[in-house]
Amino acid sequence: MSYERCDDMRWKKFLLILVLVAITVWSMAGIDFSIKEIVSGMGEVIRFITVDMIPPDISSLFDLMQPLLDTIYMSLVAVVVAAVISFVLAYLASSITTPHPILQIAARGVASILRTIPDMVWVLLLVPAYGLGTLAGTMALLIAGVGLLTRSFAEALDEVDKGQLEAVKATGASWLQTMSRAVLPQFLPQFVSWSLFGLDTNVRSSTMIGMVGAGGLGFAIQSGIKLFQFEEVTMAILMTVVLFIGIEMITTKLRRRII
Amino acid sequence: MSEIVKADGIAQPILTVSALKKTYKDGTVALRGVDFTVKAGEIVGIIGSSGAGKSTLMRCINRLIEPSDGYVYFDGIDVTKSNKHQLRYVRRQMGMIFQSFNLIARSTVLGNVLNGRLGYMDSVRGALGIFSKQDIEDAMSILERVGLVNQAHKRADELSGGQQQRVGIARALAQKPKLILADEPIASLDPVTSENIMDYIYRICKEDGITCLINLHQVEFAKRYADRIIGIRAGRRVFEGRAQDLAQDVVQEIYA
Amino acid sequence: MSVDLAKKEMPIGQPEPSGVEQHRNRTNDRYLLWIALFSIIFFIFALQQLDFDYGRLISGTRELPLMAVKMFPPNFSEWEDVLRSVAETFQMTWAATLLSVVVAFVLSFFCAANTAPSRWMFWFLRGFAALMRAIPVLVWAIIFVAALGLGPLPGVLALAIHSLGMMIKVFSDSIEEVDQRVLEAMRAAGAGWLQMIVRGVLPLVYTSFMSWALLRFDIDLRYATVLGMVGAGGIGWQLIRSMHMYELHDALFIVMVMFAMLYTVEMMSNFIKKRMINANGL
Structure with missing residues (x-):
């Protein structure tokens, strides 16, 4: 009996490995991918980076300041507005605070659609309406941000201490009063913390969405490549990396302080 | 004791519970038809082992939990049939004290006491925390009464357990209640603090003529502080009477 | 039944939270306030710097539902x-x-x-x-x-x-x-x-x-x-x-x-x- 089960396990394992190998072969064939391609491709890439991109063009620092600031501005404006919208949506989406189950399902559904569609796609869809530039970028970050923050906020609201809620309800408080006097004080630190996380995410996304025409550092990188100004591109990439690290350091430090 | 009016002197029933039943969604039967009346000014202790349905009973009275069947009459109002508006009116007259205090941890002590006024206020003003000068003065004098006036502006979670429960009492008092529902008010406290809290509840109810219903796990406390004792077992009332009538074998039956 | 009410004047049963913890709680709240204040100020500043074309924002937002309608029905033929x-x-x-x-x-x-x-x-x-x-x-x-x-x-x-x-x-x-x-x-x-x-x-x-x-x-x-x-x-x-x-x-x-x-x-x-x-x- 135990021998049979062992045999069965081995058989399953063998089948799994066979499937994985098959998928790998299919993938490699489908995209004409081989070790030779990787090696020659990487060789070409290393040549490109070392010859064409280095050294970075330090003199472009000044020109790149405005795109850098735009990236920060877009991220911040988007996260503030997204936080306000998500605040309302999350109250509908959390099982504890929702006034009606149908509203809860609707809010969760909307948030999950907004979150699952990548922000790059949102930019593409928004550019026809808002034109190229920071406006479309900010709106795309806003939409993706609402998706992210609504879910995070709703999860924070789900964890609100039910005893505190009960106590305020028992005084004869209305729904609005209970939300404001019992839920809000517990939720506020989470709200700020997740919004800071959203800012961090936005800064990362905003350099990416710039590449499809939404302004900021991503746009500078994209146009630098098109104009063959590769050393300036390197400078922009370095600034991106510094910006990421800086923002991440600030937001994690602040988040640790709050909670 | 002598200067305090004994409960037996007042005959008006303020609370009538009749055939109260509660079955939870998962099929658990918490209450199987409970009847009793409470006269105005009386302190009634409800005893029973954990899981006997004491907490459910208390929450059915102010409808934090919706009863499945039966009636609760409070001061001439059928609570079980009240609409939203009437329910607010009923709830604000019933102060509630909780086992785990249930203070808003990040709000101030004063803010917590003022929450007791929400039922009397316009919804929006209450939500924004705009309390009248009178309410704030009242809240401060209640805090003085429970000996916490110096802690008024501290955050509630900075206080010790006993102090937090006194804030809980103050919050209930801010409602100017006719009835106090105390759900295991001392179950999270050490013996000395427990006695202290029970003293507060007893004194305040007797001084202000507030009717009080207390869930207690410990029979000793119930015997000492309650005018009358109701024993609950498996969702049914199995004893009702004065403390001295609660014989040892009855206690055993309740907790069996 | 007798309760001697004058017996004890409020002994505290449980130890007070430590001073450090109290301090921490309060600074947390202050940080929250500062972050909120700073983000509002910086938000206004950033909005001003971005200098959006608000006419476009309004007309674009009006266009979005129209575009969404235009997208329907999806074309499955490809x-x-x-x-x-x-x-x-x-x-x-x-x-x-x-x-x-x-x-x-x-x-x-x-x-x-x-x-x-x-x-x-x-x-x-x-x-x-x-x-x-x-x-x-x-x-x-x-x-x-x-x-x-x-x-x-x-x-x-x-x-x-x-x-x-x-x-x-x-x-x-x-x-x-x-x-x-x-x-x-x-x-x-x-x-x-x-x-x-x-x-x-x-x-x-x-x-x-x-x-x-x-x-x-x-x-x-x-x-x-x-x-x-x-x-x-x-x-x-x-x-x-x-x-x-x-x-x-x-x-x-x-x-x-x-x-x-x-x-x-x-x-x-x-x-x-x-x-x-x-x-x-x-």
């Missing part, structure tokens, strides 16, 4: 092309994740503090990994497209580089969590470096490597859907093409397919994560 690019996206993701997992698997033993053969190698590899994951996937993609031309190859390499940066870090971190005593015991028994890794470390880190690889597959697939927008293959390329030609019915179909694909994979990886957490008893 389904063969779309399906082919879905397959390509999946193939790119699979190849990139596999490549990065294999390379990281080898390299991580050289840059975990407890198994690294030399300090120098530890710092070099760790720094390299940090750089690889600090540069966004799309930036890698755009560089690789510039170096290698359009197509899936630069996409796969860009994905692989970025995920290599993450996999090296998480793999070597899990190796570092291996109980030091196990390694010491093996060393004492005279095991060589390779023996120590294969017999001592590998069995202990196997499951955590697998779960990281699965998690990364999910992340890579998300990136792979948009790589095409900078010319690096996959379904993103289809979408940007149809948007540029303003074929909105096609675009809607592609977005729907993208959503279905990402949503399914997210559900699957959530399911697997839950099972792994249960299995590990964490």
Whole structure:
């Protein structure tokens, strides 16, 4: 009996490995991918980076300041507005605070659609309406941000201490009063913390969405490549990396302080 | 004791519970038809082992939990049939004290006491925390009464357990209640603090003529502080009477 | 029954929270206030600096529902092309994740503090990994497209580089969590470096490597859907093409397919994560 089960396990394992190998072969064939391609491709890439991109063009620092600031501005404006919208949506989406189950399902559904569609796609869809530039970028970050923050906020609201809620309800408080006097004080630190996380995410996304025409550092990188100004591109990439690290350091430090 | 009016002197029933039943969604039967009346000014202790349905009973009275069947009459109002508006009116007259205090941890002590006024206020003003000068003065004098006036502006979670429960009492008092529902008010406290809290509840109810219903796990406390004792077992009332009538074998039956 | 009310004047049963904790609570609240205040001021400043065309904002927002209506119904007729690019996206993701997992698997033993053969190698590899994951996937993609031309190859390499940066870090971190005593015991028994890794470390880190690889597959697939927008293959390329030609019915179909694909994979990886957490008893 135990021998049979062992045999069965081995058989399953063998089948799994066979499937994985098959998928790998299919993938490699489908995209004409081989070790030779990787090696020659990487060789070409290393040549490109070392010859064409280095050294970075330090003199472009000044020109790149405005795109850098735009990236920060877009991220911040988007996260503030997204936080306000998500605040309302999350109250509908959390099982504890929702006034009606149908509203809860609707809010969760909307948030999950907004979150699952990548922000790059949102930019593409928004550019026809808002034109190229920071406006479309900010709106795309806003939409993706609402998706992210609504879910995070709703999860924070789900964890609100039910005893505190009960106590305020028992005084004869209305729904609005209970939300404001019992839920809000517990939720506020989470709200700020997740919004800071959203800012961090936005800064990362905003350099990416710039590449499809939404302004900021991503746009500078994209146009630098098109104009063959590769050393300036390197400078922009370095600034991106510094910006990421800086923002991440600030937001994690602040988040640790709050909670 | 002598200067305090004994409960037996007042005959008006303020609370009538009749055939109260509660079955939870998962099929658990918490209450199987409970009847009793409470006269105005009386302190009634409800005893029973954990899981006997004491907490459910208390929450059915102010409808934090919706009863499945039966009636609760409070001061001439059928609570079980009240609409939203009437329910607010009923709830604000019933102060509630909780086992785990249930203070808003990040709000101030004063803010917590003022929450007791929400039922009397316009919804929006209450939500924004705009309390009248009178309410704030009242809240401060209640805090003085429970000996916490110096802690008024501290955050509630900075206080010790006993102090937090006194804030809980103050919050209930801010409602100017006719009835106090105390759900295991001392179950999270050490013996000395427990006695202290029970003293507060007893004194305040007797001084202000507030009717009080207390869930207690410990029979000793119930015997000492309650005018009358109701024993609950498996969702049914199995004893009702004065403390001295609660014989040892009855206690055993309740907790069996 | 008798209660002596004058007996005791409010003894405190439980100890007061320490002064440090009180101080911490209060500074937390003050930080919250400062952050809120600062963000409002900076928000206004940023809004002013961005200098949006508010007329455009209003007209654009009015246009959006019209556009959404125009997108309907989705055009399914190109389904063969779309399906082919879905397959390509999946193939790119699979190849990139596999490549990065294999390379990281080898390299991580050289840059975990407890198994690294030399300090120098530890710092070099760790720094390299940090750089690889600090540069966004799309930036890698755009560089690789510039170096290698359009197509899936630069996409796969860009994905692989970025995920290599993450996999090296998480793999070597899990190796570092291996109980030091196990390694010491093996060393004492005279095991060589390779023996120590294969017999001592590998069995202990196997499951955590697998779960990281699965998690990364999910992340890579998300990136792979948009790589095409900078010319690096996959379904993103289809979408940007149809948007540029303003074929909105096609675009809607592609977005729907993208959503279905990402949503399914997210559900699957959530399911697997839950099972792994249960299995590990964490």
